[in-house]
Amino acid sequence: MYKRDLEHIPSGCAISGILNRKGKRIDGRKIIKSIALMHDRSNGLGGGFAAYGIYPKYKDYYAFHVMIDDEESRNRFECYVNQHFTVEHDEKIPTAKVNGIHNPPILARYFVKVGEGKLEDAGIAEEDYVVRQVMHVNSNIPGAFISSSGKNMGGFKGVGYPEDIAKFFKLEDYNAYLWTSHGRFPTNTPGWWGGAHPMTLLDWSVVHNGEISSYGINKRYLEMFGYKMELMTDTEVIAYLFDLLVRRHKLPIRIATAALAPPFWKDIDAMPEPQRKAYTAIRSVYGGALMNGPFSILVGFTGGMIGLNDRIKLRPMIAAEKGDFMYMASEEAGIRVIEPEPEKVWAPKAGVPTIGLLDEGVEL
Amino acid sequence: MSTPGVMATQVPPEFTVEINERKCVRCKRCTTECGFEALTYSREYDAIVADDAKCVACHRCVTMCPKHAIRVTDNSLAYKANANFSDIHRKNILKQAETGGILLTAMGCDRDYPVLWDHILIDACQVTNPSIDPLREPMELRTYIGRKPDCLEFDPDSDPLKLKTELAPNLKLDVPVVFGGMSYGSVSYPVHKSLMLAAERCGTFMNTGEGGLHRDFYRHKDHVIVQCASGRFGVHEEYLNAGAAIEIKIGQGAKPGIGGHLPGEKVSEDVSKTRMIPAGTDALSPAPHHDIYSIEDLSQLIYALKEATRYRKPVGVKVAAVHNIAAICSGIVRAGADYISIDGFRGGTGAAPRVIRDNVGIPIELALAAVDDRLRQEGIRNQTSLICGGGIRQSSDVIKAIALGADAVMIGTSALVALGCRVCQKCNTGKCSWGIATQNPRLTARLDPEEGAQRLTNLLNAWSHETQEVLGALGVNAIESLRGSRERLRGVGLDEKTLEILGIKPAGR
Ligand code: SF4
Ligand code: SF4
Numbered sequence: 109m110y111k112r113d114l115e116h117i118p119s120g121c122a123i124s125g126i127l128n129r130k131g132k133r134i135d136g137r138k139i140i141k142s143i144a145l146m147h148d149r150s151n152g153l154g155g156g157f158a159a160y161g162i163y164p165k166y167k168d169y170y171a172f173h174v175m176i177d178d179e180e181s182r183n184r185f186e187c188y189v190n191q192h193f194t195v196e197h198d199e200k201i202p203t204a205k206v207n208g209i210h211n212p213p214i215l216a217r218y219f220v221k222v223g224e225g226k227l228e229d230a231g232i233a234e235e236d237y238v239v240r241q242v243m244h245v246n247s248n249i250p251g252a253f254i255s256s257s258g259k260n261m262g263g264f265k266g267v268g269y270p271e272d273i274a275k276f277f278k279l280e281d282y283n284a285y286l287w288t289s290h291g292r293f294p295t296n297t298p299g300w301w302g303g304a305h306p307m308t309l310l311d312w313s314v315v316h317n318g319e320i321s322s323y324g325i326n327k328r329y330l331e332m333f334g335y336k337m338e339l340m341t342d343t344e345v346i347a348y349l350f351d352l353l354v355r356r357h358k359l360p361i362r363i364a365t366a367a368l369a370p371p372f373w374k375d376i377d378a379m380p381e382p383q384r385k386a387y388t389a390i391r392s393v394y395g396g397a398l399m400n401g402p403f404s405i406l407v408g409f410t411g412g413m414i415g416l417n418d419r420i421k422l423r424p425m426i427a428a429e430k431g432d433f434m435y436m437a438s439e440e441a442g443i444r445v446i447e448p449e450p451e452k453v454w455a456p457k458a459g460v461p462t463i464g465l466l467d468e469g470v471e472l
Numbered sequence: 473m474s475t476p477g478v479m480a481t482q483v484p485p486e487f488t489v490e491i492n493e494r495k496c497v498r499c500k501r502c503t504t505e506c507g508f509e510a511l512t513y514s515r516e517y518d519a520i521v522a523d524d525a526k527c528v529a530c531h532r533c534v535t536m537c538p539k540h541a542i543r544v545t546d547n548s549l550a551y552k553a554n555a556n557f558s559d560i561h562r563k564n565i566l567k568q569a570e571t572g573g574i575l576l577t578a579m580g581c582d583r584d585y586p587v588l589w590d591h592i593l594i595d596a597c598q599v600t601n602p603s604i605d606p607l608r609e610p611m612e613l614r615t616y617i618g619r620k621p622d623c624l625e626f627d628p629d630s631d632p633l634k635l636k637t638e639l640a641p642n643l644k645l646d647v648p649v650v651f652g653g654m655s656y657g658s659v660s661y662p663v664h665k666s667l668m669l670a671a672e673r674c675g676t677f678m679n680t681g682e683g684g685l686h687r688d689f690y691r692h693k694d695h696v697i698v699q700c701a702s703g704r705f706g707v708h709e710e711y712l713n714a715g716a717a718i719e720i721k722i723g724q725g726a727k728p729g730i731g732g733h734l735p736g737e738k739v740s741e742d743v744s745k746t747r748m749i750p751a752g753t754d755a756l757s758p759a760p761h762h763d764i765y766s767i768e769d770l771s772q773l774i775y776a777l778k779e780a781t782r783y784r785k786p787v788g789v790k791v792a793a794v795h796n797i798a799a800i801c802s803g804i805v806r807a808g809a810d811y812i813s814i815d816g817f818r819g820g821t822g823a824a825p826r827v828i829r830d831n832v833g834i835p836i837e838l839a840l841a842a843v844d845d846r847l848r849q850e851g852i853r854n855q856t857s858l859i860c861g862g863g864i865r866q867s868s869d870v871i872k873a874i875a876l877g878a879d880a881v882m883i884g885t886s887a888l889v890a891l892g893c894r895v896c897q898k899c900n901t902g903k904c905s906w907g908i909a910t911q912n913p914r915l916t917a918r919l920d921p922e923e924g925a926q927r928l929t930n931l932l933n934a935w936s937h938e939t940q941e942v943l944g945a946l947g948v949n950a951i952e953s954l955r956g957s958r959e960r961l962r963g964v965g966l967d968e969k970t971l972e973i974l975g976i977k978p979a980g981r
Contacts, residue, residue: 319601321947324959332848357623363633370950372610386626386633392616392642393624393854395952401601402947419949420609422602 121317122149131470136279139287144271150291154304155273156265158313159284167260169219176214181251193220258311265304290315321401329396365461367394412465421458434464489522495541502533507905532905578899588837597947611940618642646675652882655681658822666924671695703757705747725819725862728792771807786810793839798846816862823900844877867938
């Protein structure tokens, strides 16, 4: 097994997401059913899920899901993680034997805290510290890869069809208020589990259908802010862009999405002041963050999920609502199979984000 | 050393002019068209007679002859083959043996150094991502030149959206091409006017060059960048405020490290007024700015100009691409420049010593890549915009430059060619038959600014369309998705180090 796809691999895909606005947690069966229906949109070379609210017992700890090649790599990783974090608890991620899932890496999770004094030494915010360590492990520790690193959430992914991956990780045993999922159709064999979606950083998770044709500049833009693109995938770029714009630059979500998939100049020029000025600034300042090319993405985070299409909607995306539930998927059938009678179904417009947030005051 | 007397030249004419006697109707038009007085009418023979030695191959006569009776060919004398001493070397030695002087020339370097643009290929979409049809979908080229903050802050409670961050002034370009600095004096009044009108129509900018701005043009100020060079010709407060931006000219690609030279013949009454120097005197701008001997001094001038214009205009700095360009540009950004114009060694000039033009500086492709990389590594790329130039010949050069990291490109020679220039490299003589690099009213009257503006507008429109085609093929619909996206470029026939500096992969990878 090798750690990195050295080439940037284009891929097509299916995505689906379910959010309960009240924070009510449901098990994995619905999301599995939804993504499994869109089986033909993937080709067995990658499937994955992100689930939020699954570790209430450890909700104040960063949950590191780690893919490990062998015992030696495990030692290297554990040595590093113990040096930089306080590990509250670690365990094997439970898995089942499933036909069609081959050669999984060693899968383990570590619930960690940033130890006293670490931040003062580094002189940075806690989350930046975590980002730095995750990037260090992923670039420099051979045989170990942190596949998700948020609090009270986790990414589960691997090489296989998404429904098989779900069985493998026993996802019907987890309860989450937000699920996203992905079935992948890469154009060559990644052969590596880390390359599947979701791509995550802290509590950001991204599942993505499409290709970011502006990958080259988005990557160089992020590098300027200290991000390292180890995976050579455009999905990774999306996760980092959200981290940069929302967490670090503190842009409200609707502005961050306006930077990533901005309105056309002709529409901006027609806006009244002060909007015109604001959008002009967004485009001229965040040009390096503009994501161009065909994509539909679902971004999960602690507070909810965001669906976003490219500026001319070159990839499909449907959204629906029923009661406290919000659904988004590549195909309407992927929603109807789990919610036959939604109250509202709509096709989000190109470049306009569909934002589902937890209701205010929801206790997780 | 005594000054050499006038010697009969041993240098053979470069070109041969042939008049087809049977086609020629003796209208004598060619005799007045030639700015170099190479053609005369002989009453004795009732024929047009050419003085080959005066012909510069500017093609004015060829173009204007109603009967297509004129042919200009290379005077291709056989020289005993010698891979080291080419005929050019031999002729140059002869010229210097006759005059004892510096060889003067004009336009950009004409030696065959590798042109890296021609070793770079562009990507396109196939299957996994769709290309976009520029005829059906918007394809945006708009570009803002100037300093930008790293991030923005918004008023959290305001709906509609309200920006909190104060933005520095920026130039808005509808097409990522500006006209590079060419001074009034080196080029004619109608050239300036053509450039200005075209800039206005295309939503871009013309640059005054170092010779000031004619009063007539103050009303076009929204599309003018005014230059402030070492000679300070024509620089006064009103001038500084007469443009949309100010550019401090430190150097020029064709002649890094040396000043400008406008021969007295080109300093007409009008030029003298605009430059604020006596008519008929040589206008010599010193090699360095005598108030800029270091980067701190540059910073002082930048802020002096910002003060003089109340921080309402971007202040840029133009430099020639020299070996250490990345570090120099990093310093310029830190000195406060809102944009940097980098001029590669193939950039044009109205007059330059050949030894400098052909041997000093580095190619813009490498300079641009190195600068963009350096500014990104230092996290200051947002603080400035990069305009690059020096041998941009076609839209594909523009596209490749932007993909390497330029915000926009500047063109000089290409713009003059659009106006009729044949790159004969004789601008320094002031005799340009096309009315471009001359102040002779008989010649400048030939260039109609309206037609000139139309030709330039056509050129920029054509390049815009071509750029949009390529963006569409790349599957992106905004120029910012191309800018710095080196992933979409591949090199052919380039060595590994060059690829590394350009930051691109070889074709096949
Ligand atoms: S312009 Fe042509 S036709 Fe007229 S005199 Fe000259 S060569 Fe003859
Ligand atoms: S502008 Fe200069 S190079 Fe062009 S035709 Fe005139 S003299 Fe020749």
